[in-house]
Amino acid sequence: MNLSCFDGKVITSKDNPSVKLFGKLMTSKKTRMQYRMFPLEGVRLVFDALKSNAPVRRIFITESALEKNREKLEEFDCSEIDFTCISDELGDRISGTDKTQGIFAQCSFTERSEELGNLKKHGRYAVLYQLQDPGNAGMIIRTADALGLDGVIFSESCDIYNPKVIRSTMGSIFRIPVFHDIPVDDIFLAMNNAEIDTYAAVVDSRAQDIKNTDFNNGGGIFIGNEGNGLPTEISEKCTYKITIKMSGNTDSLNAAMATGIMMWELMKFE
C-alpha cells in the first residue's frame, strides 16, 4: 500500500462528513443498516480485517498511530481503501474506548451475510434466535470459529455489527461465515435443502441429553433468548429437542457457555 497520500492533509474537525458518518456507524444500528457498513476500532481488529480480505472501505488513522503502524500497513495492497489521517484529538473523540489506539476502519457488510443461500450439506451450524446480549453474541462467534463450525446464523437477535459484538469476536467475525437478520422460516428451509437435522436447545429434563446425541449427519442447533429460551413454536419445528443435563444450579449456565458446550458436542462427530 502506498501511504504517500498521507503526507500533508490531516483532518481535525468532527464536522468532516466522513468523520461524522463514522461516528454514526459507531452508535446507530439504523445507520449501519442504511449504509450496509460497520465500524472497527483497534490495531488487532483492523489488521484482522485486512488479513482476512474483509471489505474494508476506509481507514482513519491518527498521526501517532500512523507513525507506529506505517510499515505494517504497507504490507497490504489496499488500493480500494480510502485513507484519512486525523489528528490525535479527533481520534480520542471518535473512539469508543477510554484509551484509543488511533486506528479505525469502515467495513461493508459482506454480500453473503444477509442471505443464507445454500448451506453445506450435512453441515454444522449454530442458530441464535432472539439472542440479545452483544457480549454473548461475540463470544459465540469466537468459539464457533475455534471449534470449526460451518457458520453461525442470527435471527431476530442483537445487531452483530454492534461495536461490542465485533470487539468480543476478536476477529473471528472475519474468519467464519456469520449470517444476520435471517427470517427463521428461511433457516428451516435452507437446513432442509442441505439435509441438516435441526435441534432445539431447551431446558427440559424430558429432552434428549446432548451427551447421547449423535451428530454424525451434522446439525443445526437452535438456541433462544437469554431469559426466555426458544419459543415453543420454534422448538416444535425442530426435528429434535436436546438439553444439557445439569447437576448443579440450572440458572447458572450463561447462554454463551451453554451454546459453547453444545457446539463442542456438535463438532465432536466431525
Add this chain to the structure above:
Amino acid sequence: MNLSCFDGKVITSKDNPSVKLFGKLMTSKKTRMQYRMFPLEGVRLVFDALKSNAPVRRIFITESALEKNREKLEEFDCSEIDFTCISDELGDRISGTDKTQGIFAQCSFTERSEELGNLKKHGRYAVLYQLQDPGNAGMIIRTADALGLDGVIFSESCDIYNPKVIRSTMGSIFRIPVFHDIPVDDIFLAMNNAEIDTYAAVVDSRAQDIKNTDFNNGGGIFIGNEGNGLPTEISEKCTYKITIKMSGNTDSLNAAMATGIMMWELMKFE
C-alpha cells in the same frame, strides 16, 4: 427480621465510618484482605447471599430500596446483621453501577475459602493458576456451579472478591466451594491426599485429546493465564497433559470457554 430499627435514623454523609469502609472494600483488594470482607451490590446478589446463609455482616439500604424490599427482607432471620439506612443520594454515591438498586452488603470471607483442607476423595475440581480477568473468573465459578463441580481453586490469580468477579458469578459464589490465594504446592498435596489425578490443560497437539480422557476417578484440571497458559514447571508436575483439539482458529477459544468445555468433559463421567 425485625426492621423497626429503621424508623428514624438515615445516614446521609459519605464520611460516616461504615460508609467509608464500604467504599474502600469496593475498590481496594488490600482493604478486603485486611478486613477479610467483601462488598455486594444489588437485589439479586444480596438476596442470594442471604438465601445461601453467607456470612453477611452489614446491609446498607436506601430509603427507596427499603420500601420496595421490606417484605422480602423480613423473611430472613438476620439477627447478626447490622442494618444501616442511607439516603438515596448516598446510595448513588457508593454504587459501582450507573443505576443502583440501593441495596448493598458487606460479607465476611468464609473461613474455608482461604484454606484448602481436605478435598473430596476422587473429587472434581478446576484449578485456575495466574488467571487474570475478573469476567473470566466469574464465568468459570458460575459454570462450575451449573455443572456440579466439587469446587474451584484459585492460585496466584485475580482477586475473587473483586466486585466484577462477584457480579459475574450471579450468586454462584455462595453456592459452590471457592478457594482463593492457595499456594500451588498445597493444591498438589491436597489432590494427592484425596487421590485426585491432576491434569494440565495445554495448547499442544502432542497432549492427550480431552475427548478421549477418562475422568472416572475424578480429576483436578489446571488452567493457566489467559495469554501465557500454564508455566512448564506447573504442567510438568501434573499427572497428565490434556488439550482441546481445534479445527478452527486456535487463538479463538477464550479462557473461560476453554475451562467450561473442560469442566463439561470432567463432569460427564459422574
